[in-house]
Amino acid sequence: MPRIIFHIDVNNAFLSWSAIYLLQHGYKQDIRKIPAVIGGDESARKGIVLAKSPIAKKYGIVTAETLYSARNKCKSLQVFPPNYTFYKEQSKKLYNYLASYTPLIEQYSIDECFLDLTGTTLLYGNDYVSLAHKIKDEIKEKFGFTVNVGIGENKLCAKMASDFEKPDKVHTLYLNEIETKMWPLKVDDLFMLGKSSAKKLNELGIYTIKDLANADLNLLRRYFKSSGDYFKQAALGLDYSKVEPRNSKNKCISVSRTLPYDVVKKEDLLKILFSETEEVSFTLRTQKLYTKTIAVTYRNNLFRNYSHQITLDNETNATEEIYKQVKLIFENSWQEDPIRNIGIRLSDLKDKALSQLSLFEESDIKVEDKVEEVMDSIIKKYGKGSVIRASKKEENYNIEKR
DNA sequence: TCTGGGGTCCTAGGACCC
DNA sequence: TCTGGGGTCCTAGGACCC
Numbered sequence: 286m287p288r289i290i291f292h293i294d295v296n297n298a299f300l301s302w303s304a305i306y307l308l309q310h311g312y313k314q315d316i317r318k319i320p321a322v323i324g325g326d327e328s329a330r331k332g333i334v335l336a337k338s339p340i341a342k343k344y345g346i347v348t349a350e351t352l353y354s355a356r357n358k359c360k361s362l363q364v365f366p367p368n369y370t371f372y373k374e375q376s377k378k379l380y381n382y383l384a385s386y387t388p389l390i391e392q393y394s395i396d397e398c399f400l401d402l403t404g405t406t407l408l409y410g411n412d413y414v415s416l417a418h419k420i421k422d423e424i425k426e427k428f429g430f431t432v433n434v435g436i437g438e439n440k441l442c443a444k445m446a447s448d449f450e451k452p453d454k455v456h457t458l459y460l461n462e463i464e465t466k467m468w469p470l471k472v473d474d475l476f477m478l479g480k481s482s483a484k485k486l487n488e489l490g491i492y493t494i495k496d497l498a499n500a501d502l503n504l505l506r507r508y509f510k511s512s513g514d515y516f517k518q519a520a521l522g523l524d525y526s527k528v529e530p531r532n533s534k535n536k537c538i539s540v541s542r543t544l545p546y547d548v549v550k551k552e553d554l555l556k557i558l559f560s561e562t563e564e565v566s567f568t569l570r571t572q573k574l575y576t577k578t579i580a581v582t583y584r585n586n587l588f589r590n591y592s593h594q595i596t597l598d599n600e601t602n603a604t605e606e607i608y609k610q611v612k613l614i615f616e617n618s619w620q621e622d623p624i625r626n627i628g629i630r631l632s633d634l635k636d637k638a639l640s641q642l643s644l645f646e647e648s649d650i651k652v653e654d655k656v657e658e659v660m661d662s663i664i665k666k667y668g669k670g671s672v673i674r675a676s677k678k679e680e681n682y683n684i685e686k687r
Numbered sequence: 688t689c690t691g692g693g694g695t696c697c698t699a700g701g702a703c704c705c
Numbered sequence: 706t707c708t709g710g711g712g713t714c715c716t717a718g719g720a721c722c723c
Contacts, residue, residue, distance in 0.1 A: 298723090327688045335691080348723090351689045394694090394723045479721050511697070512720085539693060578715090588690075592717060626691085 287460075289413055290528065291400040292435040292443035293383060293420070296452035298396035299323040299336035301430040302375045303365055320344060321363045324352045329545045330625075335367055339452075378428060386420070391528045399440055401528035417455040425453070441524035444476050463522040468495035475519055482509065482516070494520050534574060534634060539582075540564050541628025547586045549623045551616075558615060561629045562608040569631055570661055575600035575638045576631035579607055581614045584626040592630075593618040600635045603657060607631070 295301065300323050304316045321338045325331030332352040344359040356362050376395045384390050386409075389401035402409065402416075409416050417434040424432050435447025436457040445467060446458035458466055473483035475494055485508060486492075491500055498520035505513030518524070540561045548554055558581065569576060580594035593614050601607060611629055 325691055330688085331691055332688065333691055349691080353688055354690095356688095397723075477721065481720060536695065537693090541692065543691065580716095590718075594716065596715065628692085630693095 286403070287438045288401065288403040289405075290437055290440055290443040291402060291413075291417060291420075292393075292437075292440070292447040293379075293398045293400065293424075294433045294435070294447040295379065295396035296431045296433060297336055297338065298430075299367055299372060300338055302372050303368055305375075305429050306368055306371045307365070316363065316365060319363060320359050320361055321365060322346060322352070322355060323367050324355075324364045326366065327352055330543055375428065375430070379424065379432075382424065382427065383420070388530065389528050390530060392531050399443065399528045414455055414457065421453065421455060437522075439522075439524040440526055440528065441476055441519055442522055445474075448474075458522070460522050464495075467522060468493060468498060468520075470494050472497050475516070477519070478516060482512065485509070486516075534572060534636075536634065537630055537632035538565050538568050538572075538574075538576075538634070539628060539630035541582060541626055543626045544624065547623035547625050548627075549621070551619075551621075554615065554619070554624055554627060555612060557627055558611050558629065559608055561627075562611050563604055565629050565631050566602060566604040566607050566657075567661060567664060569602050569634070570657060571665075574634045574636065575602045576607070577633035577635060578631070579610045579614065580630040580632065581611055581618070582628045582630060583615075583619070583624050586623040586625055588625070591618065594630075596633065600633075600638050602638070603654070 297317065300321065301317060303323055307314075307316060317338055318340070319338065320340045322334045322341050323336040324334050334346060334348055334350050334352060334355050337346050337348065337355075341355070341359060341362060344362075346355045346358050346362070352364055372395060376392075379396075380390070380392055380398060383398050383400060387400050387402055387405065389403075391399040393399060402413070413436050417436055421432055421434050424430070431453040433447040433449075433451050433453070434455045435443040435445065435449070436455070436459075437443035437446050438460055442458040442460070442463075446456040449456040449458075449466070470493065471483070472478055472486050472491060472494060473480065475497070478486075486497065489500075489504070489508065491497055497505075497516055500517065500520075502513065502517050505516055507513075509516060542557065542561070544557070548557070576597075577600040578594055578596045580592055582590070582592040584590050595610055595614055597610070607629075
């Protein structure tokens with residue numbers, strides 16, 4: 286029996302949501318209707334385009350380009366800062382609304398969801414296009430922003446379909462429509478096929494998804510290894526992955542920061558790493574997880590990226606223990622080059638810590654656990670910065686502009 | 688005033704074991 | 706002291722997503 290999958294994608298999510306926020310707070314213009322972008326803070330060296338209005342797009346402005354370059358394309362461009370708190374609220378509202386249609390819902394990102402509606406004929410009938418329109422229109426009416434709905438027999442097709450003409454549209458991409466609707470597209474329009482693979486494919490004379498579907502599998506494997514198999518399958522519209530409700534835990538927890546200026550002083554970098562350790566380990570404990578692999582990642586002034594990691598014998602969720610490793614990793618790897626961005630990633634996450642400790646060590650850990658627990662509850666109640674370890678007080682570090 | 692942040696997955700290569 | 710091969714675990718780096 287064919288499956289029925291919907292992919293719901295908020296049109297211009299950050300820009301639409303900011304437009305709503307601004308209108309609610311007395312702003313006269315709807316920024317969806319002027320040349321506008323949501324962009325990071327240039328004075329903090331985060332000046333890239335996060336989202337663009339349709340008019341800004343007409344000027345050739347693309348996501349992730351620098352605001353400097355975007356302004357060169359459109360002199361009258363207006364730039365607004367992101368409002369992540371509001372975005373998360375909107376995202377949650379949308380998710381809760383969509384979840385009323387089926388428990389088989391997967392939140393793919395802050396502004397995208399997959400719904401598996403297979404076998405819901407008795408509930409909603411079998412006119413899926415009408416159902417999609419109903420969902421789309423209800424969202425517009427209830428929340429004030431528009432979405433695209435893609436309908437397909439698997440996630441890949443639903444996702445590709447929602448990417449067709451925007452905004453405020455419903456599209457289908459059934460398997461018998463692959464040749465007419467998907468094959469004419471360029472290879473980089475295929476989901477999970479990015480710039481770098483597209484470039485290689487073009488060099489092999491493969492330009493459209495049709496070319497890719499007809500390409501020799503052995504050739505693809507030779508150049509792309511296992512991705513070659515994926516490309517071929519995807520070009521044929523095949524995908525067997527399931528809609529996975531996101532009660533499953535994270536595979537990794539990370540934090541990173543671009544610094545307002547390149548930092549070369551080790552003490553400063555360690556202070557930043559400590560404050561980042563507090564953040565990730567707090568998240569870790571909030572999710573009731575323990576980490577076995579700790580990584581420090583950084584980028585230097587020349588944009589070269591580094592990552593160095595260590596795998597522990599026993600998983601942990603204690604700030605002090607994690608920081609001890611972070612410090613070691615950093616001190617043993619850093620070449621004293623100026624650092625632009627620095628972060629921490631915890632992976633190999635487990636539900637429970639193995640207790641392969643001596644009794645003495647274990648009682649020590651328990652005391653530390655209790656301390657973390659109390660501190661976490663205070664942070665949850667009163668916010669970050671409300672509690673500071675006495676031993677680390679002097680290390681509390683704020684990145685300030687020079 | 689050039690180039691964000693949080694994720695997932697894959698691969699090559701080295702260490703180590705039998 | 707001229708040296709195989711299969712398996713596992715780990716690390717660093719990169720591709721790709723929104």
